[in-house]
Amino acid sequence: xxxxxxxxxxxxxxxxxxxxxxxxxxxxxxxxxxxxxxxxxxxxxxxxxxxxxxxxxxxxxxxxxxxxxxxxxxxxxxxxxxxxxxxxxxxxxxxxxxxxxxxxxxxxxxxxxxxxxxxxxxxxxxxxxxxxxxxxxxxxxxxxxxxxxxxxxxxxxxxxxxxxxxxxxxxxxxxxxxxxxxxxxxxxxxxxxxxxxxxxxxxxxxxxxxxxxxxxxxxxxxxxxxxxxxxxxxxxxxxxxxxxxxxxxxxxxxxxxxxxxxxxxxxxxxxxxxxxxxxxxxxxxxxxxxxxxxxxxxxxxxxxxxxxxxxxxxxxxxxxxxxxxxxxxxxxxxxxxxxxxxxxxxxxxxxxxxxxxxxxxxxxxxxxxxxxxxxxxxxxxxxx
Amino acid sequence: xxxxxxxxxxxxxxxxxxxxxxxxxxxxxxxxxxxxxxxxxxxxxxxxxxxxxxxxxxxxxxxxxxxxxxxxxxxxxxxxxxxxxxxxxxxxxxxxxxxxxxxxxxxxxxxxxxxxxxxxxxxxxxxxxx
Numbered sequence: 001x002x003x004x005x006x007x008x009x010x011x012x013x014x015x016x017x018x019x020x021x022x023x024x025x026x027x028x029x030x031x032x033x034x035x036x037x038x039x040x041x042x043x044x045x046x047x048x049x050x051x052x053x054x055x056x057x058x059x060x061x062x063x064x065x066x067x068x069x070x071x072x073x074x075x076x077x078x079x080x081x082x083x084x085x086x087x088x089x090x091x092x093x094x095x096x097x098x099x100x101x102x103x104x105x106x107x108x109x110x111x112x113x114x115x116x117x118x119x120x121x122x123x124x125x126x127x128x129x130x131x132x133x134x135x136x137x138x139x140x141x142x143x144x145x146x147x148x149x150x151x152x153x154x155x156x157x158x159x160x161x162x163x164x165x166x167x168x169x170x171x172x173x174x175x176x177x178x179x180x181x182x183x184x185x186x187x188x189x190x191x192x193x194x195x196x197x198x199x200x201x202x203x204x205x206x207x208x209x210x211x212x213x214x215x216x217x218x219x220x221x222x223x224x225x226x227x228x229x230x231x232x233x234x235x236x237x238x239x240x241x242x243x244x245x246x247x248x249x250x251x252x253x254x255x256x257x258x259x260x261x262x263x264x265x266x267x268x269x270x271x272x273x274x275x276x277x278x279x280x281x282x283x284x285x286x287x288x289x290x291x292x293x294x295x296x297x298x299x300x301x302x303x304x305x306x307x308x309x310x311x312x313x314x315x316x317x318x319x320x321x322x323x324x325x326x327x328x329x330x331x332x333x334x335x336x337x338x339x340x341x342x343x344x345x346x347x348x349x350x351x352x353x354x355x356x357x358x359x360x361x362x363x364x365x366x367x368x369x370x371x372x373x374x375x376x377x378x379x380x381x382x383x384x
Numbered sequence: 385x386x387x388x389x390x391x392x393x394x395x396x397x398x399x400x401x402x403x404x405x406x407x408x409x410x411x412x413x414x415x416x417x418x419x420x421x422x423x424x425x426x427x428x429x430x431x432x433x434x435x436x437x438x439x440x441x442x443x444x445x446x447x448x449x450x451x452x453x454x455x456x457x458x459x460x461x462x463x464x465x466x467x468x469x470x471x472x473x474x475x476x477x478x479x480x481x482x483x484x485x486x487x488x489x490x491x492x493x494x495x496x497x498x499x500x501x502x503x504x505x506x507x508x509x510x511x512x513x514x
Contacts, residue, residue, distance in 0.1 A: 119450045126449055132394055133415065136508065137473045137496060138445060138452040139460055146443035147462055147472075154441070154485050199444040247462045247470040252441060 001098045005224035005231045005384070008037025008217035009343040014331040015181040017211040022056050022112035023068045029213035030069055030108055037217035038227060043102035045069070045076040048089030048109035049335035052078075054124035056115050065108075082128035083284060085109060086214065086338025087239075087368030087377030093218045094237050094379075103223060108215035109340070111333035121209050125334070128371040130245040142206055144246050144372040145285035146198035151252045152287060153200070155302065160200055162305035164191035166286035167204050167328050169308060173315055174325020176356040181210050181331030205286040210331030214340035221384065232346045236271065236380030238264030244374035253302075257376040258295035258367060265365070266297075269380040273297035276380070277361045278348050279319060280341035282369040283326040289313075292367055293321060296378075315356060323348060323356045338368030338377060349383040391504055398508040399493065401435070403469060404428035414469050436490040436514055437465035442475060442483050451497040459483055463511050465491075477512045488514040 010032030017025060026047070034040060045066050053059045062076035081088045086109030093107030113121055126135050129144060152158045168188055174180040186204060194204040224231045240260035243249055249256065266272060273296060281296070283289035290304030298319050299307040307313055313321035324330050324344040327337060345364035347353045364381045396402040397415050404416030408425035414433060419426055442461035445452070452458070459475040461483070474496075475489060489511040498505040 119453075122447070122449055133397075134472050135449065136506070137460065137510075138448060138455065138458065139472060140445060140447065140449055142447065143443050143445050143460060147441045147460075150443065150485070151441040195446075196444070197447050199446070201443075245472065247472040252462065 002100060003221035004094050004097045004218055004234045005221045006216050006234065006342065006346050006381070007219055007224050007227060007229040007231065008033045008035070008039070009346045010036060010215045011179055011340055011343045012213065013179050014210050014212035014333065016114045018114065020211065022052060022058065022061070022110060023064060025112060025211060026065050026108060026110040026213045027068050030106060030215045033106065033108070033215035033217050038229060039104055039217060042071055042074055042104045042106045042217070044074055044096055044105045045071060046089045046092045046096070046105060046107045047076065047078045048080070048085035048338060049078055050080060050082055050085045050111060051124045051127065054127065055121070056112050081375045081377070082370030083282065083334045084338055084368045084370035084375045084377050085335040086340065087366065087379070088338065090216065090339055090342055090379060091237050091239055091377050094234050097218045097220055103219055105218045106215060107218060107339060108213060109336035109338060110213035111335040112211050113209045113333060114211050133245050140198060142198040142201050142285065145287050146201045147246060148252055148291065148372070149200055149287035152291065155253055156305070158290065158305035160192065161188060162309050163200070163205055163286040163290070164188045165308045166283060166289045167191050169314055170283060170322050170326035170328040173323050173356055174329025176354070177325045177330060180325040180329050181208060182329045183325070201285060201287070207284045207327035207332035210333040212331055212333035212336050212340070214336045214343050216339060216342050216346070230350050231384035232349045233382050233384050234379055235382050236265035236269030238262060238268065238378045239376070240264070241375050242373055244371055246372045253291060255291050255295040255369070255373040255376070257373050258292055258369060258378070261376040261378040262296050262367070265378040265380050269382070271363060271380055276319065276363050276365045278323060278345065278358045278364045279321045279367070280324060280344050281321055281326070281367045282337070283322055283328050284332060286328070288369070289321065289326070292369070296365070296367060315358065320358050323353065323358055338366070341366035341368060342379065342381070345381045349381055388504055391506060401433040401491070401509065402430050403433050405431045412467060412469050414471070433469055434466035436488065437463045439475065439483070439485055439487045439489060440464050440470065441485060444480055451499070455497070461511065463489055471509070473510055475511045482513070490514045
């Protein structure tokens with residue numbers, strides 16, 4: 001396998017982008033990544049999109065985007081693993097470069113979610129759960145994570161305030177990220193007084209509906225050296241599945257797909273959880289970040305809530321989690337999220353993260369999750 | 385709007401609670417699977433799930449998906465049946481204040497939702513206090 005480097009990253013301002021279409025959002029972002037890499041041609045395009053069909057009525061988006069990027073006839077593929085589609089695009093790009101099938105790959109993700117109304121968006125997101133045995137009964141995504149939250153509170157004594165502290169921390173970080181959808185701070189009180197969505201989760205426990213894209217350019221480390229670009233290597237890549245129905249799992253509070261994907265990524269990179277300096281995780285809901293930090297082995301099982309309360313995962317903490325603001329403050333255009341996590345880690349490892357820069361960050365990790373944990377993609381990055 | 389076939393082909397599970405029990409290791413799969421996730425065997429016998437169990441976790445859905453708009457707020461939970469199988473479903477005929485982890489519930493056959501004014505009416509299982 002060839003060593004793989006990220007030589008270019010791109011992300012534009014996320015939010016409710018009424019004036020921009022899916023293709024415009026993606027192309028603007030991809031151009032930033034190509035310019036950052038200093039290349040104008042690619043050998044392959046991989047696009048993560050969870051549900052362009054339900055959100056904008058457009059399938060076949062990989063070819064569409066290759067066309068609008070002026071890259072036809074390169075091969076282009078759209079990959080889907082619900083909210084982990086972006087992470088999967090990164091992994092597929094990694095595999096293409098590592099295997100030698102392609103020299104320069106653009107791996108991107110995009111979701112345009114505000115062309116439909118709220119009920120339609122809720123429906124589209126719901127398709128990541130089991131249609132016949134979860135959605136059929138009236139469950140929603142906030143509902144599924146609420147079931148996890150209450151079980152975690154019961155089993156480990158995690159408190160309602162600790163859940164709120166995840167959102168507060170991520171908004172603190174997001175306030176330093178000008179590209180975030182919600183670049184402002186919130187308080188524990190504002191979370192606890194926000195409207196209930198699915199008890200015990202309130203609206204400020206939930207990531208928002210977002211339009212956005214993110215892109216990275218990958219090539220072999222050998223080629224990156226010739227291009228004389230700052231090199232961040234991808235040294236570990238892991239992917240795993242679990243039952244998509246939450247009720248089918250032995251332990252509702254444990255994200256086995258994240259544990260398994262991380263195990264593979266750690267083994268490939270030759271790293272342990274304590275070697276990681278900075279982490280971007282899938283905080284689609286506050287409880288998710290707590291469970292993910294446990295499954296990644298960053299904190300002990302059941303101690304994720306306490307870790308937030310003690311400031312362990314804060315920007316100045318022992319292991320900063322979601323310096324970018326996370327899905328909560330930065331936004332969550334589902335197909336783009338996994339790629340945007342990589343963009344943040346690369347910026348951090350290059351020392352280009354501005355006011356939210358984590359000092360001495362040399363090894364970073366991204367964790368991108370689909371549904372209620374039915375799929376996870378984990379990557380480990382290192383400064384060359 | 386889905387065709388009626390999407391509805392009736394789920395009837396063995398939704399109406400009759402039919403599950404697949406692995407003839408090799410005894411693992412119960414609901415809905416049935418082709419390969420046992422525990423031992424990879426492919427021989428299953430059809431069994432009927434237990435009709436009662438206890439609440440493992442629950443929530444109250446306040447922002448519902450479209451077909452459930454006129455039912456919200458409503459309680460949902462994951463229930464562990466007496467045979468160890470876990471199901472997701474609505475918990476009805478129970479005040480929200482009386483929801484409790486560990487509370488005993490039984491399965492009843494109920495209307496789940498209907499498609500508009502003249503669409504298919506969907507039935508299935510819900511949980512009620514025992």
